[in-house]
Amino acid sequence: MNSQLNRRDFLKLAGLLPLSLSAPRLLRTLDASQQIQGKQKNVVVIIFDAFSAYDISLYGFPRETTPNINRLAKRAVVYHNHFAGGNFTTPGAGSLLTGVLPWTHRAFNHNQRVVDPFVKNNVFSAFKDYYRISYTHNGFANTLLKQFHEHIDEPIAREAFFLESLDTFISTLFKNDDDIASISWLRSMRVQENGGYAYSLFLSHLYESIQEKRIEDLKQIFPRGIPTTGADYGYLLETAIDAVATRLSEIPQPFFGYFHFMPPHHPYRTPLEFFNAFKDDGFKDVEKPVDALVRQVVRNLPMKRTEYDEFILYCDREFGRFYDELESSGLLENTWLVLTSDHSEMFERGFAGHGSKLLYQPVVRIPLLIFEPGQETGIDIHEYTSAVDVLPTLSHVTGHSVPDWGEGAVLPPYATTPPDSDRNIYVVQAIDNLPNAPLTEASITLTKERYKLHYYFGYPEAQNGELAKLFDIQSDPDELVDLYSSKRGIALELLDELKRKLKEVNEPYL
Numbered sequence: 001m002n003s004q005l006n007r008r009d010f011l012k013l014a015g016l017l018p019l020s021l022s023a024p025r026l027l028r029t030l031d032a033s034q035q036i037q038g039k040q041k042n043v044v045v046i047i048f049d050a051f052s053a054y055d056i057s058l059y060g061f062p063r064e065t066t067p068n069i070n071r072l073a074k075r076a077v078v079y080h081n082h083f084a085g086g087n088f089t090t091p092g093a094g095s096l097l098t099g100v101l102p103w104t105h106r107a108f109n110h111n112q113r114v115v116d117p118f119v120k121n122n123v124f125s126a127f128k129d130y131y132r133i134s135y136t137h138n139g140f141a142n143t144l145l146k147q148f149h150e151h152i153d154e155p156i157a158r159e160a161f162f163l164e165s166l167d168t169f170i171s172t173l174f175k176n177d178d179d180i181a182s183i184s185w186l187r188s189m190r191v192q193e194n195g196g197y198a199y200s201l202f203l204s205h206l207y208e209s210i211q212e213k214r215i216e217d218l219k220q221i222f223p224r225g226i227p228t229t230g231a232d233y234g235y236l237l238e239t240a241i242d243a244v245a246t247r248l249s250e251i252p253q254p255f256f257g258y259f260h261f262m263p264p265h266h267p268y269r270t271p272l273e274f275f276n277a278f279k280d281d282g283f284k285d286v287e288k289p290v291d292a293l294v295r296q297v298v299r300n301l302p303m304k305r306t307e308y309d310e311f312i313l314y315c316d317r318e319f320g321r322f323y324d325e326l327e328s329s330g331l332l333e334n335t336w337l338v339l340t341s342d343h344s345e346m347f348e349r350g351f352a353g354h355g356s357k358l359l360y361q362p363v364v365r366i367p368l369l370i371f372e373p374g375q376e377t378g379i380d381i382h383e384y385t386s387a388v389d390v391l392p393t394l395s396h397v398t399g400h401s402v403p404d405w406g407e408g409a410v411l412p413p414y415a416t417t418p419p420d421s422d423r424n425i426y427v428v429q430a431i432d433n434l435p436n437a438p439l440t441e442a443s444i445t446l447t448k449e450r451y452k453l454h455y456y457f458g459y460p461e462a463q464n465g466e467l468a469k470l471f472d473i474q475s476d477p478d479e480l481v482d483l484y485s486s487k488r489g490i491a492l493e494l495l496d497e498l499k500r501k502l503k504e505v506n507e508p509y510l
């Protein structure tokens with residue numbers, strides 16, 4: 001009978017995983033007094049990795065990439081000028097999760113961790129009276145989440161929703177004894193052995209053959225290849241979406257969930273349904289000159305961007321299913337739903353992707369949508385906002401005190417005071433700096449009112465060790481006209497402000 005398993009059964013099977021993972025933690029469950037059903041609202045934060053606001057139709061992109069996210073936008077607060085903390089996963093997700101910029105949390109390079117104070121002070125500790133659950137496909141985000149495990153009741157193991165995960169996962173279990181998620185999985189497997197459910201199916205040869213057959217089938221469904229996290233695992237976004245939606249209907253409330261999914265991160269492998277959806281559609285990118293800080297010029301940028309946009313359709317479809325599931329289960333009536341990203345993606349000036357020295361708008365401007373339970377109309381916010389604002393905002397709207405360690409502000413329209421029009425929004429890329437030393441080589445932008453100052457220093461390509469540019473991002477959103485010389489007064493004023501800030505953040509490390 002098992003050889004007859006279809007896609008639905010397969011996904012259901014995969015969906016069983018989080019239940020078994022979390023079983024031991026549920027056994028030592030929250031006090032009854034902590035289960036304040038209905039009083040405090042749940043919070044769900046959804047991250048699509050490397051999701052650029054520039055490629056989202058609701059932010060004005062001419063391609064219809066987000067029909068389902070648009071449905072949420074009609075009932076949510078939509079932030080139109082929202083900035084990531086950095087330009088790749090570690091600094092970007094670090095800022096979202098800790099509420100401070102990279103020069104404070106110090107996770108500068110791939111797979112680095114945040115410094116000590118933030119192991120205690122993070123979005124999960126801010127929700128300590130909630131049942132906290134997390135998942136990510138992304139290994140770098142997982143490194144950060146592992147740091148916060150003490151504050152997460154149910155950290156779903158990263159490997160839980162990968163296609164090839166079973167063998168690898170079981171074998172790594174015994175090597176990673178410090179991995180709490182793996183330990184809870186192991187315990188739950190023991191529970192099953194003592195007369196539980198039919199989880200032995202996972203360990204059977206039969207399952208392996210089903211899986212192999214499935215991967216052959218999947219190759220037909222994904223013409224550009226099965227989505228992977230890069231070097232390691234293949235995954236289906238559907239598996240994680242289904243499992244998370246199911247799990248949320250089972251866990252104690254109020255809950256705080258952080259779910260960080262890989263797409264539309266490279267490689268851009270959309271399913272057949274969206275394959276070639278934007279091919280030859282007449283869309284033309286604005287031509288931009290190759291930047292002096294780009295070492296190796298990438299060709300075929302329009303083609304790469306088209307594949308990225310087609311991959312966004314996959315995120316959007318799956319987000320739509322998740323949203324509908326929350327609505328039909330009734331959870332949406334009691335749940336704040338947040339959609340955002342850790343950083344975005346650029347296809348211009350000779351560069352494709354993220355994590356370079358460049359901080360142009362397409363790689364730092366991310367989506368942010370916040371849905372409040374019961375909200376029926378959309379609200380547009382055009383003020384400049386930052387990833388570090390999400391933590392204080394979610395604290396505030398759920399009746400928690402706003403943590404005093406954060407660098408952000410409670411966002412409009414939830415703040416009780418009007419937004420500070422004089423506010424400085426920084427983005428920090430300092431990949432080659434040591435966490436415990438002052439910044440000596442970095443890219444930083446300061447955005448204020450209509451101007452955005454780019455400041456690059458310590459790079460061999462920069463003349464005299466530094467390079468600055470100024471753009472009026474209101475009249476020139478494509479950042480094509482450098483005003484550094486013609487608006488010298490403003491440029492120097494902003495540069496002075498930025499350098500003073502840099503001095504301040506370097507102070508503890510001198």
Ligand SMILES: [Zn+2]
Nearest residue numbers: 049050089342
């Ligand atoms: Zn990322």
